Amino acid sequence: MFLINCPYCGERDQSEFSAGGEAHIIRPKQPTELSDDQWAEYLFMRKNIKGIQFERWNHAHGCRKWFNMVRDTSNDKIHAVYKMGEKPPIK
Amino acid sequence: MLNFNTTIIDTKEYSEIEISVIEPILKINLRGKNRDFITKIGKELSIITPIDPNTSSSNEKLNLLWLSPDEWLLYSNDKIDIKDVNSLEDKLFREISKVKLGSVTNVSDHWIMINLNGTKIFELLSTGCPFNFNNFKNSKGAVAQTLINHIDVIIHNKNFNDLNLFVRRSFSSHLWSWMNDSARFI
Numbered sequence: 001m002f003l004i005n006c007p008y009c010g011e012r013d014q015s016e017f018s019a020g021g022e023a024h025i026i027r028p029k030q031p032t033e034l035s036d037d038q039w040a041e042y043l044f045m046r047k048n049i050k051g052i053q054f055e056r057w058n059h060a061h062g063c064r065k066w067f068n069m070v071r072d073t074s075n076d077k078i079h080a081v082y083k084m085g086e087k088p089p090i091k
Numbered sequence: 092m093l094n095f096n097t098t099i100i101d102t103k104e105y106s107e108i109e110i111s112v113i114e115p116i117l118k119i120n121l122r123g124k125n126r127d128f129i130t131k132i133g134k135e136l137s138i139i140t141p142i143d144p145n146t147s148s149s150n151e152k153l154n155l156l157w158l159s160p161d162e163w164l165l166y167s168n169d170k171i172d173i174k175d176v177n178s179l180e181d182k183l184f185r186e187i188s189k190v191k192l193g194s195v196t197n198v199s200d201h202w203i204m205i206n207l208n209g210t211k212i213f214e215l216l217s218t219g220c221p222f223n224f225n226n227f228k229n230s231k232g233a234v235a236q237t238l239i240n241h242i243d244v245i246i247h248n249k250n251f252n253d254l255n256l257f258v259r260r261s262f263s264s265h266l267w268s269w270m271n272d273s274a275r276f277i
Contacts, residue, residue, distance in 0.1 A: 008144055008159060009144055009145060010144065011223075012222070012237070013222070015221050016221065061236065061237060061238050061243050062236045062237065063158065063159035063160070063162075063236065064159060065159055065160070
């Protein structure tokens with residue numbers, strides 16, 4: 001259990017949120033020109049690193065807005081929270 | 092056809108807690124993003140649209156709750172006559188939906204309003220809720236959307252130790268039973 005600072009509602013318990021997987025995955029501009037392997041890479045392959053990861057989260061039981069988060073998966077420490085469309089505050 | 096019949100029409104009293112279902116109440120969901128939409132709501136309802144998170148505004152007839160940056164819940168202070176339920180909705184629909192400023196949805200039959208008052212209401216809610224009520228209980232007009240006993244609710248802190256709680260109709264009996272059961276042990 002940990003607290004998440006929703007960029008719209010403020011600090012709330014993690015149980016109000018849903019994780020939406022890795023963030024900043026860009027959809028290919030010409031999907032028809034991709035091979036099956038390249039399409040599968042875009043569609044299914046996700047990093048599952050132990051350490052700092054960029055993720056999408058949804059405040060499902062609050063404002064229902066999506067946002068991005070930089071989280072250390074090894075200890076659940078949240079380094080940054082930022083709105084959709086904004087650039088990550090840390091690299 | 093809206094169904095205004097709730098399965099619970101009751102008031103229960105416990106030690107310093109009173110829980111009652113207040114229905115039928117008019118509830119309208121308003122969604123829109125641009126400044127014209129926000130101005131239009133204020134003009135049509137004679138109410139300031141709350142744009143700060145977790146806040147609300149009220150006049151003598153209506154309350155407008157902030158739900159998200161582009162969503163608000165409007166509800167009436169008093170019980171409504173079912174025959175008149177469409178008049179405000181029609182007015183807002185004409186002024187907002189028809190001119191494509193935003194959307195207007197009548198959710199009167201979607202949410203059930205439960206009023207809680209008494210000095211121990213926050214102790215009752217805290218037994219099944221992850222939300223921190225420390226600042227909330229002292230902020231008149233504050234709004235929170237959270238979970239109580241894993242049920243989605245909207246809580247409006249209407250006055251000191253007097254709040255309105257909105258729960259989806261399908262979960263209302265379950266939450267009502269849970270609250271009555273928990274209140275016995277507070």
